[in-house]
Amino acid sequence: MDGMLSQEEINALLRGMTTDEDSTSAFENSENTLSDAEKDAIGEISNISMGTSATTLSSLVNQKVTITTPVVSYATWDDLAQLNKRPCVFIQIYYKEGLDGNNILILKESDVKIITDLMMGGDGSNVLGELSELHLSAISEAMNQMMGSASTSISSMLEKRVDISPPLANLVDMNETFDVDDIAPFLKEKFVKVSFKMEIGDLVDSELMQLYPFDFARDLYRKFTKEEAKDTSKVEQTNKPVSQTTTETKPAEHASLNNGQMQQNQMPYMQPMQGIQNMYGGMNYMMPPVQDVNVQPAQFQPFTAPQNPVVQPENIDLIMDVPLEVTVELGRTSKSIKEILEFSPGTIIELNKLAGEPIDVLVNGKFVAKGEVVVIEESFGIRVTEIIK
Numbered sequence: 001m002d003g004m005l006s007q008e009e010i011n012a013l014l015r016g017m018t019t020d021e022d023s024t025s026a027f028e029n030s031e032n033t034l035s036d037a038e039k040d041a042i043g044e045i046s047n048i049s050m051g052t053s054a055t056t057l058s059s060l061v062n063q064k065v066t067i068t069t070p071v072v073s074y075a076t077w078d079d080l081a082q083l084n085k086r087p088c089v090f091i092q093i094y095y096k097e098g099l100d101g102n103n104i105l106i107l108k109e110s111d112v113k114i115i116t117d118l119m120m121g122g123d124g125s126n127v128l129g130e131l132s133e134l135h136l137s138a139i140s141e142a143m144n145q146m147m148g149s150a151s152t153s154i155s156s157m158l159e160k161r162v163d164i165s166p167p168l169a170n171l172v173d174m175n176e177t178f179d180v181d182d183i184a185p186f187l188k189e190k191f192v193k194v195s196f197k198m199e200i201g202d203l204v205d206s207e208l209m210q211l212y213p214f215d216f217a218r219d220l221y222r223k224f225t226k227e228e229a230k231d232t233s234k235v236e237q238t239n240k241p242v243s244q245t246t247t248e249t250k251p252a253e254h255a256s257l258n259n260g261q262m263q264q265n266q267m268p269y270m271q272p273m274q275g276i277q278n279m280y281g282g283m284n285y286m287m288p289p290v291q292d293v294n295v296q297p298a299q300f301q302p303f304t305a306p307q308n309p310v311v312q313p314e315n316i317d318l319i320m321d322v323p324l325e326v327t328v329e330l331g332r333t334s335k336s337i338k339e340i341l342e343f344s345p346g347t348i349i350e351l352n353k354l355a356g357e358p359i360d361v362l363v364n365g366k367f368v369a370k371g372e373v374v375v376i377e378e379s380f381g382i383r384v385t386e387i388i389k
Contacts, residue, residue: 032074032190032214038221039072045157045224046070046194046210049150056149060142061118063201067208075193075211081174084108088174089136090183091143091167098155098162099223101216104184105143106209109171112139114203121344124203136169143167158223186213328371328382329360358385 034042050067058065089112091105107115113127116138144167151162170183180187192212199205212220331351353359358370361382370386 034072034192034214034217034221037225038218041221041224042192042194042212042217043070043072045154045220046072046196048157049153050196050208050210052149052153053146056146057115057142057200060145061115061124061200063118063124063203064199065201066199067196069197071195073193073195074190076190077174077180077187079193080106084174086110086173087131087171089131089139089169090172091140091169092184093143093147093167094165095151096163096165098151098158098160099216099220101213101219102184103213103216104187104211105147105167106211107139108206111198111200111204111206111208114200115139115142118200118203121342124201131171136171140167140169143169184211184213187211190214192217324363325365327362327365329362331359 047068047070050070054065054067057067084106087109089107089109091107092102093105094102109131110127112131112135114124116135117126118124119138119142144164147164147167151164155162172183192214194210194212196208196210197205198208331353333349333351335349358372359382360367361369361371361384368388369384370388371382371384374381374383
């Protein structure tokens with residue numbers, strides 16, 4: 001009939017629609033999604049890693065740093081472009097040992113300026129102008145130390161050495177057209193995005209993003225769950241469930257599983273605080289209560305010189321091997337606390353010595369000689385020119 005499809009045509013169309021939907025669903029399930037367990041593991045690993053990184057960054061900027069609340073989701077390059085209207089700094093992290101792959105950290109341009117200004121001794125207010133190579137170099141070093149600390153945390157979880165190559169920082173304006181391959185090929189497809197809330201003192205309240213390719217995220221999960229399986233096998237021997245928590249063993253604690261309960265082999269002077277656990281799942285310790293003791297003054301016999309003292313001949317050879325600290329002092333100066341707090345890379349400090357004047361040589365803090373600076377191959381040396389009598 002005119003205007004109507006035959007049954008064969010209808011079947012062909014249905015087969016085509018089913019094939020497309022099935023293939024799309026299979027692709028989504030196998031390529032571009034993670035299971036709930038995988039997402040939970042990635043979030044937990046990222047949370048522990050960034051917690052350690054926050055401590056490292058805090059020491060670099062001398063500010064309280066908090067990186068919390070990881071949210072695992074999926075994103076594309078277009079999604080990032082919509083979220084970030086201004087240029088961002090992409091820091092590429094490559095693993096050279098323990099893990100096979102890479103991930104990317106994304107920081108806002110303003111956050112990078114504040115962090116680098118704090119690292120250089122500023123107060124975080126010097127954020128005018130464009131990002132320079134100095135900013136990128138400084139943030140690369142900060143990320144190198146932060147992710148180095150994170151790698152140490154991952155090493156503890158996986159019980160294997162994990163190490164990274166020096167990070168690479170690039171300023172990227174995602175509103176401009178350029179080849180994504182210049183950053184990372186996996187950004188051309190859908191990828192895993194872990195978002196963190198980052199606070200630095202009262203200066204930064206922003207978002208830090210970490211991007212993973214799906215293959216790397218799954219590999220990280222497989223390595224993580226392999227260690228969890230080992231822990232579970234130990235627990236099954238005790239016939240009692242134990243929560244899978246990453247713990248840190250302290251020198252004063254020696255934990256052992258005995259009849260399904262955790263026994264603490266404590267040092268004699270340490271007592272566990274009942275019912276209080278620390279952030280690693282172990283027990284906090286406190287000193288035992290002070291007991292009353294009987295205290296008496298020490299008694300000494302009066303000292304009297306011997307009637308006929310025996311004088312031993314001098315033997316300087318007995319002290320020939322005693323080590324002494326030799327210090328070469330270029331000069332000194334005095335500064336106020338205010339002036340010292342204003343020190344920053346590049347600050348010039350004027351000393352009390354004139355150029356070309358002999359420098360002082362001290363032994364255990366005592367001035368014994370004068371000399372001049374010389375170069376011995378690739379090291380500095382001192383040529384003694386005068387012995388102080």
